[in-house]
Amino acid sequence: MRGAIIAAMAALWALAPMGAVAAEHELPSRDWSFEGVFGRYDKAALQRGFQVYREVCSNCHGMRYLAFRNLTEIGISAADVKAIAAEYEVEDGPNDEGEMFTRPARPSDLFPQPYPNAPAARVANNGALPPDLNLIVKAREGGADYVYGILTGFTDPPEDFDLGEGMNYNTVFPGNQIAMPPPLFDKAVEYADGTEASVPQMAADVTEFLAWAAEPKMDERKQLGIKVILFLIVLTILFYATKRKIWAKAH
Amino acid sequence: MSQIPQNRIVQWIEYRLPIFSFMDHHLIDYPTPRNLNYWWNFGSLAGIALVIQIVTGIVLAMQYVPNSDLAFDSVERIMRDVNFGWLLRYLHLNGSSMFFAVVYIHIFRGLYYGSYKSPRELLWWLGLVILLLMMATAFMGYVLPWGQMSYWAATVITNLFTAIPAVGESVTRWLWGGFVVGNATLNRFFSLHYLLPFVIVGAVVVHLWALHVHKSNNPLGIDLKGPRDTLPFHPYYTTKDLFGLGVFLLVLALFVFFAPDELASSDNYIPANPLVTPTHIVPEWYFLPFYAILRAIPDKLGGVVAMFGSILILFVLPWLDTSKVRSARFRPIYKQIFWLLVVDTIILGWVGANPPEGNMILIGRLATAYYFLHFLVIMPLVGKLERPRPLPESIATSVLGGGGAAAEAAANKMEKA
Amino acid sequence: MAETAPAGGPGGIDDGTETRRDFLYLATGAVTVVGAAAAVWPLIDSMNPSADVLALSSTEVDLAPVAVGQSITVVWRGKPIFVRHRTEKEIEEARAVDVSTLRDPATDAERVQKPEWLVVIGICTHLGCIPLGQKPGDPRGDYDGWFCPCHGSHYDSAARIRKGPAPKNLYLPPYAFVEDEVIKIV
Numbered sequence: 001m002r003g004a005i006i007a008a009m010a011a012l013w014a015l016a017p018m019g020a021v022a023a024e025h026e027l028p029s030r031d032w033s034f035e036g037v038f039g040r041y042d043k044a045a046l047q048r049g050f051q052v053y054r055e056v057c058s059n060c061h062g063m064r065y066l067a068f069r070n071l072t073e074i075g076i077s078a079a080d081v082k083a084i085a086a087e088y089e090v091e092d093g094p095n096d097e098g099e100m101f102t103r104p105a106r107p108s109d110l111f112p113q114p115y116p117n118a119p120a121a122r123v124a125n126n127g128a129l130p131p132d133l134n135l136i137v138k139a140r141e142g143g144a145d146y147v148y149g150i151l152t153g154f155t156d157p158p159e160d161f162d163l164g165e166g167m168n169y170n171t172v173f174p175g176n177q178i179a180m181p182p183p184l185f186d187k188a189v190e191y192a193d194g195t196e197a198s199v200p201q202m203a204a205d206v207t208e209f210l211a212w213a214a215e216p217k218m219d220e221r222k223q224l225g226i227k228v229i230l231f232l233i234v235l236t237i238l239f240y241a242t243k244r245k246i247w248a249k250a251h
Numbered sequence: 252m253s254q255i256p257q258n259r260i261v262q263w264i265e266y267r268l269p270i271f272s273f274m275d276h277h278l279i280d281y282p283t284p285r286n287l288n289y290w291w292n293f294g295s296l297a298g299i300a301l302v303i304q305i306v307t308g309i310v311l312a313m314q315y316v317p318n319s320d321l322a323f324d325s326v327e328r329i330m331r332d333v334n335f336g337w338l339l340r341y342l343h344l345n346g347s348s349m350f351f352a353v354v355y356i357h358i359f360r361g362l363y364y365g366s367y368k369s370p371r372e373l374l375w376w377l378g379l380v381i382l383l384l385m386m387a388t389a390f391m392g393y394v395l396p397w398g399q400m401s402y403w404a405a406t407v408i409t410n411l412f413t414a415i416p417a418v419g420e421s422v423t424r425w426l427w428g429g430f431v432v433g434n435a436t437l438n439r440f441f442s443l444h445y446l447l448p449f450v451i452v453g454a455v456v457v458h459l460w461a462l463h464v465h466k467s468n469n470p471l472g473i474d475l476k477g478p479r480d481t482l483p484f485h486p487y488y489t490t491k492d493l494f495g496l497g498v499f500l501l502v503l504a505l506f507v508f509f510a511p512d513e514l515a516s517s518d519n520y521i522p523a524n525p526l527v528t529p530t531h532i533v534p535e536w537y538f539l540p541f542y543a544i545l546r547a548i549p550d551k552l553g554g555v556v557a558m559f560g561s562i563l564i565l566f567v568l569p570w571l572d573t574s575k576v577r578s579a580r581f582r583p584i585y586k587q588i589f590w591l592l593v594v595d596t597i598i599l600g601w602v603g604a605n606p607p608e609g610n611m612i613l614i615g616r617l618a619t620a621y622y623f624l625h626f627l628v629i630m631p632l633v634g635k636l637e638r639p640r641p642l643p644e645s646i647a648t649s650v651l652g653g654g655g656a657a658a659e660a661a662a663n664k665m666e667k668a
Numbered sequence: 669m670a671e672t673a674p675a676g677g678p679g680g681i682d683d684g685t686e687t688r689r690d691f692l693y694l695a696t697g698a699v700t701v702v703g704a705a706a707a708v709w710p711l712i713d714s715m716n717p718s719a720d721v722l723a724l725s726s727t728e729v730d731l732a733p734v735a736v737g738q739s740i741t742v743v744w745r746g747k748p749i750f751v752r753h754r755t756e757k758e759i760e761e762a763r764a765v766d767v768s769t770l771r772d773p774a775t776d777a778e779r780v781q782k783p784e785w786l787v788v789i790g791i792c793t794h795l796g797c798i799p800l801g802q803k804p805g806d807p808r809g810d811y812d813g814w815f816c817p818c819h820g821s822h823y824d825s826a827a828r829i830r831k832g833p834a835p836k837n838l839y840l841p842p843y844a845f846v847e848d849e850v851i852k853i854v
Contacts, residue, residue, distance in 0.1 A: 108723035139520035225508025236497030238696040332719040335710035
């Protein structure tokens, strides 16, 4: 009886859609270096991805929580981080005269935002608000696959598709119309490590960078996780053996 | 005091506050039925889960900022800059899911074995009070990160209070501290979220006090007849509980370290925006069945009444269940009805996860109707009409040898694990 | 009240006296203690300064814009730091003092790395007020250094306590010259 019920439940589960609405199209599913129990971020990809973010995306998209000092985590040296920071100006103050002033950024500063506030961002982008990218990989169903899908999903619209004014057709974006024009084109960036900058390559690299930006502690989390699980397995076996030994007297 | 050292210091304290004999009586020598199976581990696991939530919560509260402009960012700071902040946050988030999972299993254990029946009605009520407090605490806790789901779940659920006739609007405004969910709401939710777990601790103390009066129920559902029916809590059940703890921590660790955001909504990584409603507002998984019941009734007040009613009805369960027999082991009809209830609550959970469209509405209504039918109609009838199997003489005879049908021997296999 | 059947202590020998502990129980206990300690550590460590606080724990100061005779105040770990570009006169005065007469003896050479740059923590060692003397027009006390208005401590041009209730000289922060005219306060 119980088995029949469980089988029926399983059937129901399989038949019905769960949770949020499924994506419009099949999401391209890539094998990311950081997937799975033993997955870790690929530092070379992270650095390339940072270059793409810096040269392409940061013109419109901010990264609210990214500080220059965080870049040492993706393998950029402290000296290089200092140099990168110094290329940017940040506001500071007030000084003794009560005025705000700008100064070169330091590693402890956050990455400057492209726009001072949301209305300014909208004005510069035809009314659309480019979302902050720091958490985008965690804030969307499909995660990295979704972001990669968006970046590589720009194509010409089908014959009968009614594309709105100023919109761009995208196979992955819900509704298939996205305000952002395709941000990547062949060789948009010249990679420092010489990798060929095709659109899929840049999309994959910047997505990996964004995944790291959403969860910089993932490597640490998984590494600690393996140790903790192994420890707990040993501990649980010890607890079980102790329990059996104690209970042997009761039977 | 079999295992506590009898030295002068112990005696000095004992004379002034008999804490050692208290511990001995309630934790060490305490008589516990010898036939408890692993379904009885879940009470101690619930206690552990509560401790984990409180400890991680207190440390998180040192870094979290309960202001609507700063809350979301303060959580991200915890995740990125605070030493082990990510671990504390994920422990607290997944710990709450583990807490509910463990408590739900604990409750279903009670339903199966008749632990709510006389003389344990008050114990059962105290448990339900703990459940209600947990639900309030979890609801407010989820609002604190101030993500999209935090904000809109708060809006939807607090809006329910407008359903109260006459005073609904004022009560809701009073709850909000404003005209919509906002900073005032967030701040008071933080205060109450910090407070309620300690109220839960108090309720747990009384719950355990009530438990210790008539002792635990057991899988056979029969009363304790003599000392051969029990074992001292230590070392038998302390060690068994420790094993259960190991398994619990393993499951928790699997979530925390390898699937920390699995049970949560990705929408909550978007900062709250009062002007944009997410496409699908979904509560945390442990609220899904109640959410389904709420939406099953087309009337707002009716939905609220049904949702709270689904828990309140459990208060009168000891009287709704007319059977003289406690344990479902000896109740062949009720046993199957019980599993139907389990399936029904899972279906309700699935309905709650999906948008209320198409077939989902009908399924939700049928499942809700069945839920209340189970308690209000089926249980009273089954109790009266069912012919229970003969009960064994005592726990001792059933466990230690001698009497008992083949059913007993097969049932006892679990206990020897 | 039901009594319990005799349980027997762990170890198997039920003679009531302390028994030999079995290796299993010892191992389990030890592993549990290690686990408990490891579990407690993150709770404690989370209260240590976080990464964003540590990032601000060192400050670099560009000394080039500070003219001779000028003082600037910078913030290091939330505390004010007095950086004074000392004049020849101030250096002479500081060196001329008989160290044995000082409440907190220290030679001028011990208090500077380059004689024309004095870098001290601008918190009075008495009860924590911020002494005056940084701005032109500020009272500098009787020794051409700093004057604390709270209880009247006077510091000289090497920021040593000369008069008043403060027990110690203004403290020196750990700093180093990373370039000719740039210091890093660690």
